Amino acid sequence: MKENQHIDTQRLVLASQSPRRKDLLEEAGVLIDILPSCADEVLPEGVAPSGCAMALARLKARDVAETHPERWVLGADTIVVVDDTILGKPDSADDARRMLSLLSGRSHQVCTGFCLINKALEREICDVVITEVTFKALSEAEISWYIGTDEPFDKAGAYGIQGKGASLVREIKGSYTNVVGLPVCEVVEHLKDIDLVEFR
Numbered sequence: 716m717k718e719n720q721h722i723d724t725q726r727l728v729l730a731s732q733s734p735r736r737k738d739l740l741e742e743a744g745v746l747i748d749i750l751p752s753c754a755d756e757v758l759p760e761g762v763a764p765s766g767c768a769m770a771l772a773r774l775k776a777r778d779v780a781e782t783h784p785e786r787w788v789l790g791a792d793t794i795v796v797v798d799d800t801i802l803g804k805p806d807s808a809d810d811a812r813r814m815l816s817l818l819s820g821r822s823h824q825v826c827t828g829f830c831l832i833n834k835a836l837e838r839e840i841c842d843v844v845i846t847e848v849t850f851k852a853l854s855e856a857e858i859s860w861y862i863g864t865d866e867p868f869d870k871a872g873a874y875g876i877q878g879k880g881a882s883l884v885r886e887i888k889g890s891y892t893n894v895v896g897l898p899v900c901e902v903v904e905h906l907k908d909i910d911l912v913e914f915r
């Protein structure tokens with residue numbers, strides 16, 4: 716076997732176009748190849764929000780695993796949940812305003828589902844991590860300012876805790892990286908089990 720063939724099989728395939736997930740994994744020292752999924756993200760009916768995040772993560776990972784059956788593929792999905800209502804990405808400034816108004820002055824849950832699949836080995840490892848985030852009360856002016864930053868538009872719940880959105884957040888309970896898009900501690904634990912990262 717050639718040396719680079721061996722290295723190739725050890726690289727994780729990240730089935731995501733999210734720059735946050737790429738950065739989080741690379742900062743944790745995980746070697747990745749990026750192959751975003753083209754799967755239609757349709758929420759399953761009659762499933763609890765955390766189950767939806769896991770189902771969408773599985774959908775993305777399975778889509779890419781179809782064409783890369785020998786590789787370990789990671790899919791993930793982040794949703795914001797408030798009063799059992801799921802907030803995905805806003806589709807307009809009005810939608811972002813609606814979401815930020817819903818989140819103002821109270822707590823919500825951020826659920827990130829993730830799924831590791833190796834089709835050839837017939838293995839699937841799926842899990843979901845939940846973080847509780849509390850927003851300060853937001854004035855109309857603060858909401859308008861935040862929408863003007865353009866941060867809300869590619870993010871679940873219309874905010875990014877890692878950017879200017881940090882100034883909206885009073886408190887978090889649980890994993891910070893889970894809010895940003897991937898629970899690094901939990902994912903790396905699984906990657907150790909399947910020998911994709913060295914013991915550390």
Ligand SMILES: Cc1cn([C@H]2C[C@H](O)[C@@H](COP(=O)(O)OP(=O)(O)OP(=O)(O)O)O2)c(=O)[nH]c1=O
Pocket residue numbers: 730731732733735751752775791792793794795804825869870871872874875876877880894895896
């Ligand atoms: C709440 C929150 C979400 N997000 C992001 C993480 C995710 O990228 C995004 C939720 O959308 P997702 O559908 O989970 O992911 P994505 O469309 O960005 O990428 P892909 O489906 O290809 O994996 O929201 C933040 O960056 N910061 C935050 O504070």
